[in-house]
Amino acid sequence: MVELGCHHCGYRWNYRGESAFYATCPRCHYKVRIPNQKVDQTGELGKIGLEEHSKNLTGIAKIVNTVVSQFGYDENMLIQILLTFQKNFGWIPREVLSEVSKQLGVPLTRVYQVATFYKAFSLAPVGKHKIRVCMGTSCKVRGAPVILERLEGLLGIKAGETTPDLRFTLETVNCLGCCALGPVVVVDGDYWGNLTVRNVEKVVRSYR
Amino acid sequence: MPRLNSRADLEELRKEILAKRDPNKPRITVCSGTACSASGARQVAVALEEEIRKRGLDAEVELKKTGCHGFCEKGPLVVVYPQEICYVRVRPEDVPEIVQSVKENRIISRLLYVGPGKERISRESEIPFYKYQKRIVFGLNRQVDPKSIEDYIASGGYGALAKALFEMSPEQVLEEIKKADLRGRGGGGFPAGKKWETARNALGEPKYVIVNCDEGDPGAYMDRSLMEGNPHRVLEGLIIGAYAIGAREGFIYVREEYPLAVENVKVAIKQAEEYGLLGENILGSGFDFHVRVHRGAGAFVSGESTALMNAIEGRVGEPRMKYIHTAVSGIKGKPSCLNNVETWANVPLIIEHGADWFRSIGTEKSKGTKIFSLVGKVNDTGLVEVPMGITLRDIIYKIGGGIKGGKKFKAVQTGGPSGGVIPEEYLDTPVDFDRLVELGSMMGSGGMIVMDEDTCMVDIARFFVGFLLEESCGKCVPCREGLRVLHSILTDICEGRGRDEDLKLIEEIAETMKETSLCALGTTAANPVLTTLKYFRSEYEAHIRERRCPAKVCKSLIAYYIDPEACQACGACLKNCPVGAVEGGEDEIHRIDQDKCTKCGTCYEVCAFNAVKKISGEPVPPSPPRGTRPRAKR
Ligand SMILES: Cc1cc2nc3c(=O)[nH]c(=O)nc-3n(C[C@H](O)[C@H](O)[C@H](O)COP(=O)(O)O)c2cc1C
Numbered sequence: 001m002v003e004l005g006c007h008h009c010g011y012r013w014n015y016r017g018e019s020a021f022y023a024t025c026p027r028c029h030y031k032v033r034i035p036n037q038k039v040d041q042t043g044e045l046g047k048i049g050l051e052e053h054s055k056n057l058t059g060i061a062k063i064v065n066t067v068v069s070q071f072g073y074d075e076n077m078l079i080q081i082l083l084t085f086q087k088n089f090g091w092i093p094r095e096v097l098s099e100v101s102k103q104l105g106v107p108l109t110r111v112y113q114v115a116t117f118y119k120a121f122s123l124a125p126v127g128k129h130k131i132r133v134c135m136g137t138s139c140k141v142r143g144a145p146v147i148l149e150r151l152e153g154l155l156g157i158k159a160g161e162t163t164p165d166l167r168f169t170l171e172t173v174n175c176l177g178c179c180a181l182g183p184v185v186v187v188d189g190d191y192w193g194n195l196t197v198r199n200v201e202k203v204v205r206s207y208r
Numbered sequence: 209m210p211r212l213n214s215r216a217d218l219e220e221l222r223k224e225i226l227a228k229r230d231p232n233k234p235r236i237t238v239c240s241g242t243a244c245s246a247s248g249a250r251q252v253a254v255a256l257e258e259e260i261r262k263r264g265l266d267a268e269v270e271l272k273k274t275g276c277h278g279f280c281e282k283g284p285l286v287v288v289y290p291q292e293i294c295y296v297r298v299r300p301e302d303v304p305e306i307v308q309s310v311k312e313n314r315i316i317s318r319l320l321y322v323g324p325g326k327e328r329i330s331r332e333s334e335i336p337f338y339k340y341q342k343r344i345v346f347g348l349n350r351q352v353d354p355k356s357i358e359d360y361i362a363s364g365g366y367g368a369l370a371k372a373l374f375e376m377s378p379e380q381v382l383e384e385i386k387k388a389d390l391r392g393r394g395g396g397g398f399p400a401g402k403k404w405e406t407a408r409n410a411l412g413e414p415k416y417v418i419v420n421c422d423e424g425d426p427g428a429y430m431d432r433s434l435m436e437g438n439p440h441r442v443l444e445g446l447i448i449g450a451y452a453i454g455a456r457e458g459f460i461y462v463r464e465e466y467p468l469a470v471e472n473v474k475v476a477i478k479q480a481e482e483y484g485l486l487g488e489n490i491l492g493s494g495f496d497f498h499v500r501v502h503r504g505a506g507a508f509v510s511g512e513s514t515a516l517m518n519a520i521e522g523r524v525g526e527p528r529m530k531y532i533h534t535a536v537s538g539i540k541g542k543p544s545c546l547n548n549v550e551t552w553a554n555v556p557l558i559i560e561h562g563a564d565w566f567r568s569i570g571t572e573k574s575k576g577t578k579i580f581s582l583v584g585k586v587n588d589t590g591l592v593e594v595p596m597g598i599t600l601r602d603i604i605y606k607i608g609g610g611i612k613g614g615k616k617f618k619a620v621q622t623g624g625p626s627g628g629v630i631p632e633e634y635l636d637t638p639v640d641f642d643r644l645v646e647l648g649s650m651m652g653s654g655g656m657i658v659m660d661e662d663t664c665m666v667d668i669a670r671f672f673v674g675f676l677l678e679e680s681c682g683k684c685v686p687c688r689e690g691l692r693v694l695h696s697i698l699t700d701i702c703e704g705r706g707r708d709e710d711l712k713l714i715e716e717i718a719e720t721m722k723e724t725s726l727c728a729l730g731t732t733a734a735n736p737v738l739t740t741l742k743y744f745r746s747e748y749e750a751h752i753r754e755r756r757c758p759a760k761v762c763k764s765l766i767a768y769y770i771d772p773e774a775c776q777a778c779g780a781c782l783k784n785c786p787v788g789a790v791e792g793g794e795d796e797i798h799r800i801d802q803d804k805c806t807k808c809g810t811c812y813e814v815c816a817f818n819a820v821k822k823i824s825g826e827p828v829p830p831s832p833p834r835g836t837r838p839r840a841k842r
Pocket residue numbers: 391392393394395396397398400420421422423424425508509510511512513514546547548549551653727728729
């Protein structure tokens with residue numbers, strides 16, 4: 001139990017919740033940072049407390065903490081933090097989102113809003129190999145739709161889906177910045193240019 | 209490396225580096241841009257490294273991995289200096305011969321570029337693709353290693369920064385940019401000097417400067433190549449801008465799809481900090497400036513200025529009304545000056561050579577050069593930097609070498625999803641900001657997609673509307689709903705359900721969107737539709753009245769069939785058809801089952817005898833009976 005005071009409306013109350021980082025003011029719903037018992041004398045907002053606390057974290061909370069602390073618990077860095085998870089996990093599990101929300105003191109709705117707005121994030125598991133087919137203007141006029149259809153045929157899934165064995169995820173994107181070589185496909189960061197219906201099969205096979 | 213603490217230190221370092229380098233020493237440069245890497249440049253570079261080491265030539269031959277040269281289509285590119293011999297489409301197997309030839313001072317003619325008259329061209333600058341360009345911003349890309357600040361300094365880099373810091377006051381820098389009439393290269397063509405001045409005079413501290421490398425425009429990649437190939441030039445421009453505006457902090461916003469750009473710019477920042485060209489007390493002048501890199505998470509609309517600032521604050525990249533310019537109230541409500549990568553990259557040049565030099569290039573209202581990504585159905589695709597005022601025809605035919613496969617030119621699309629298509633009769637229009645707007649298109653960030661007779665204009669309009677529909681943030685009604693309705697009308701037309709009155713409705717919706725949308729995504733969204741409708745109305749009418757797609761693209765309006773006269777019964781289409789719609793056998797002319805056919809076009813692509821035909825607006829001819837033998841074997 002900690003006694004908290006709201007900076008916004010001045011209300012004081014005893015907080016019994018579980019969060020180690022932030023609480024919501026019962027009166028005005030303002031976000032209140034929870035100072036740890038050992039608040040640093042200079043008034044630096046609970047930094048010491050946070051560090052102390054992070055030592056006791058386990059599981060997902062601990063993993064999330066390593067990233068969030070790397071970005072200095074700065075809520076402006078929300079996108080960068082999520083990108084880091086996306087890059088390392090390939091997708092962002094729900095638990096990570098709520099943990100990020102807790103530790104960053106950003107409402108879960110906003111974390112979800114960001115995670116669903118940007119294309120880079122996926123909230124469901126993806127295949128081991130991610131195939132991104134460029135459907136940008138240049139690739140389109142050079143025959144990308146045929147390539148996509150071929151890939152869909154080869155993998156037996158539609159764009160945006162993952163094969164049941166979790167080997168491949170097929171996605172379309174709007175430009176990979178390699179337009180001179182269209183049609184372009186990127187598999188796990190490797191670029192394949194000048195594709196034709198004939199050679200696209202070879203590309204897929206090399207990842208099987 | 210010790211910090212540079214004064215201008216003299218920088219000059220000294222430059223001299224030192226140059227003294228170490230022998231300009232006549234053979235130097236092999238390999239393009240390591242993304243496109244060339246996709247074609248195998250990395251393997252070529254490794255092979256070169258090994259070959260040079262194996263022959264013990266380390267001291268005699270220098271190897272350099274550079275950024276994108278621009279001629280990406282012909283990659284991997286290898287250029288041998290000092291003779292400037294350009295080898296195209298190099299494979300690792302060719303490497304021993306190249307190293308041998310460098311030693312013997314010989315040219316391998318097999319690897320040279322083949323010109324339009326089948327002649328082989330050895331010098332890079334003689335290749336038509338390069339010959340007609342004016343590469344003031346982009347030229348350095350092919351000579352410096354993006355990961356080496358020494359290369360950049362040796363080429364005169366950071367000289368402009370020193371000049372600005374020690375010879376000019378911030379006001380003078382600002383005046384110079386204003387005098388040069390530098391206009392934003394990111395789309396709108398807004399005068400950069402004016403924006404800087406607004407930011408400088410705006411109240412509020414701290415001020416921010418931002419590089420926009422979001423580049424969501426499909427078909428354009430010049431920002432990527434600049435950022436990957438020469439990040440120091442952009443950084444130098446940014447620091448000079450910050451000095452003029454009075455900013456202490458800057459952001460570089462790079463889209464996450466460009467990992468190499470993120471990596472290179474981070475390396476560049478670190479190096480610049482080590483050398484004392486960035487951070488506290490730059491070059492001992494007392495000016496402090498810090499830069500941070502932000503990765504964008506993939507949303508076209510977050511390239512818009514207000515949306516981008518929201519994204520930097522870690523929020524959803526949605527635009528807001530611009531009653532107040534971002535130059536007055538941007539990131540965290542502070543004055544923030546956002547410019548495109550290419551705009552920033554022009555700044556050091558203007559400071560170094562002066563505004564008058566810059567003004568001498570280009571047209572009356574558009575000064576300097578512009579980098580375009582010339583892609584689509586041209587022979588030589590890649591990045592081209594041309595002076596403003598050059599005609600579209602020169603770009604496409606002289607530089608790009610004309611249309612691929614001897615087909616007929618149909619239109620060129622500029623300005624990405626906010627621009628429009630320009631038909632043949634306007635090919636002699638000089639390219640500058642205002643002339644393209646007059647044609648209903650715009651310069652945009654520099655995508656230039658050439659389309660030939662095989663491109664359906666209605667389908668292209670639908671493609672852009674579909675793209676914007678997906679990318680619209682949905683905050684304002686005209687854009688969100690307008691695009692949805694436009695898309696469904698265009699889909700109807702493409703699928704043969706169009707009605708005559710649709711065309712009028714399209715125009716009405718377009719007008720409303722233009723007047724009432726929140727940000728430039730919505731106000732310009734109708735441009736691709738309006739320009740195709742203006743210049744290619746007959747194509748729309750063919751779709752609606754005759755249920756015919758003149759370019760034979762729209763799937764619902766075409767059919768494939770196999771010409772019995774041409775079929776050799778080779779089985780290529782039969783094997784490759786994904787749905788098993790092709791019937792036939794050895795020594796038997798193949799037939800397409802029209803009910804099963806999904807019109808994916810695979811058979812059309814794989815047929816080596818041109819036997820698969822596409823038709824539109826006419827009945828499918830009957831197939832020959834089962835068992836008919838091919839003509840050649842009859
Ligand atoms: C939907 C939309 C997307 C945009 N995307 C980009 C972009 O990817 N890169 C860019 O430099 N500017 C983009 N812009 C233009 C920016 O809003 C802004 O005008 C520009 O970055 C300013 O820089 P400049 O004055 O140097 O051109 C976009 C604008 C809109 C409306």
